[in-house]
Amino acid sequence: LPATSIVGDILAITLDGSTSFSVTQAAGQQIRLGDVTTTLGVSGSISSLNQGDSIVLVCKQANTLWTCYGVTGNLTVT
Numbered sequence: 005l006p007a008t009s010i011v012g013d014i015l016a017i018t019l020d021g022s023t024s025f026s027v028t029q030a031a032g033q034q035i036r037l038g039d040v041t042t043t044l045g046v047s048g049s050i051s052s053l054n055q056g057d058s059i060v061l062v063c064k065q066a067n068t069l070w071t072c073y074g075v076t077g078n079l080t081v082t
Contacts (some may be wrong), residue, residue, distance in 0.1 A: 005061075005070060013063040014071070019052050019077075026051035027059070032064050035061065037072040040081050051080045 005015070007030060019025050027035065027050045035042045035050055037059075042048030050059060050072075057077030061070040 005029050005035070009063040009068055009070075010066050011063055015061045015063075016058070016074075018059075019055055021055075024051060024053045025057075026062070032068050033070075034068065035070045035072065036064075037075065037079065037081055041082055042080075045065040047082070049082050052077060053081075054078065 005027060017025055029042065029046060029048050031045050034044050034048060037050065044051060054077050055081055057079060059072055059079060060074035064071045
Protein backbone atom coordinates (compact mmCIF):
# COMPACT_ATOMS: atom_id res chain seq x y z
CA LEU A 5 0.00 0.00 0.00
CA PRO A 6 1.14 3.57 -0.50
CA ALA A 7 2.86 5.11 2.53
CA THR A 8 0.65 8.18 2.24
CA SER A 9 -2.96 8.28 1.10
CA ILE A 10 -6.08 10.37 1.54
CA VAL A 11 -9.67 9.24 2.01
CA GLY A 12 -11.08 8.33 -1.39
CA ASP A 13 -7.80 7.33 -3.07
CA ILE A 14 -8.29 4.28 -5.29
CA LEU A 15 -5.86 1.44 -6.00
CA ALA A 16 -6.75 -1.15 -8.69
CA ILE A 17 -4.72 -4.27 -9.52
CA THR A 18 -5.32 -7.01 -12.10
CA LEU A 19 -3.13 -10.09 -12.61
CA ASP A 20 -2.53 -10.19 -16.37
CA GLY A 21 0.59 -11.87 -17.70
CA SER A 22 2.58 -12.05 -14.50
CA THR A 23 2.68 -15.01 -12.12
CA SER A 24 1.23 -13.37 -8.99
CA PHE A 25 0.52 -10.18 -7.12
CA SER A 26 0.68 -9.25 -3.46
CA VAL A 27 -0.57 -6.08 -1.79
CA THR A 28 1.70 -5.60 1.21
CA GLN A 29 1.29 -3.20 4.11
CA ALA A 30 3.45 -1.00 6.28
CA ALA A 31 3.21 -0.67 10.06
CA GLY A 32 -0.28 0.43 11.12
CA GLN A 33 -1.93 -0.37 7.78
CA GLN A 34 -4.81 -2.80 7.17
CA ILE A 35 -7.16 -3.93 4.38
CA ARG A 36 -10.80 -4.96 4.81
CA LEU A 37 -12.27 -7.48 2.32
CA GLY A 38 -15.91 -8.11 3.20
CA ASP A 39 -16.02 -9.29 6.80
CA VAL A 40 -12.33 -10.27 6.79
CA THR A 41 -9.41 -7.97 7.54
CA THR A 42 -5.72 -8.48 6.99
CA THR A 43 -3.38 -8.79 9.93
CA LEU A 44 -2.52 -5.27 11.10
CA GLY A 45 0.90 -4.07 9.98
CA VAL A 46 3.74 -5.53 7.94
CA SER A 47 2.69 -9.17 8.32
CA GLY A 48 -0.69 -8.60 6.62
CA SER A 49 -1.31 -8.84 2.86
CA ILE A 50 -3.69 -9.82 0.07
CA SER A 51 -2.33 -11.93 -2.79
CA SER A 52 -3.31 -13.90 -5.87
CA LEU A 53 -1.82 -16.50 -8.20
CA ASN A 54 -4.54 -16.74 -10.88
CA GLN A 55 -4.69 -14.86 -14.17
CA GLY A 56 -7.56 -12.37 -14.29
CA ASP A 57 -7.83 -11.96 -10.53
CA SER A 58 -8.46 -8.31 -9.67
CA ILE A 59 -8.95 -6.10 -6.65
CA VAL A 60 -10.06 -2.48 -6.28
CA LEU A 61 -9.31 -0.75 -2.98
CA VAL A 62 -10.46 2.62 -1.65
CA CYS A 63 -8.77 4.47 1.21
CA LYS A 64 -11.18 4.82 4.14
CA GLN A 65 -8.77 6.31 6.70
CA ALA A 66 -5.79 8.38 5.61
CA ASN A 67 -2.54 6.39 5.40
CA THR A 68 -3.87 3.35 7.29
CA LEU A 69 -7.19 1.70 6.32
CA TRP A 70 -8.24 0.48 2.87
CA THR A 71 -11.50 -1.29 1.95
CA CYS A 72 -12.05 -3.56 -1.03
CA TYR A 73 -15.07 -2.59 -3.07
CA GLY A 74 -14.41 -4.82 -6.06
CA VAL A 75 -12.85 -8.25 -6.39
CA THR A 76 -12.65 -10.96 -9.05
CA GLY A 77 -11.25 -14.41 -8.33
CA ASN A 78 -9.90 -16.09 -5.23
CA LEU A 79 -7.61 -13.91 -3.18
CA THR A 80 -5.58 -14.99 -0.15
CA VAL A 81 -5.90 -12.73 2.90
CA THR A 82 -3.25 -12.89 5.62
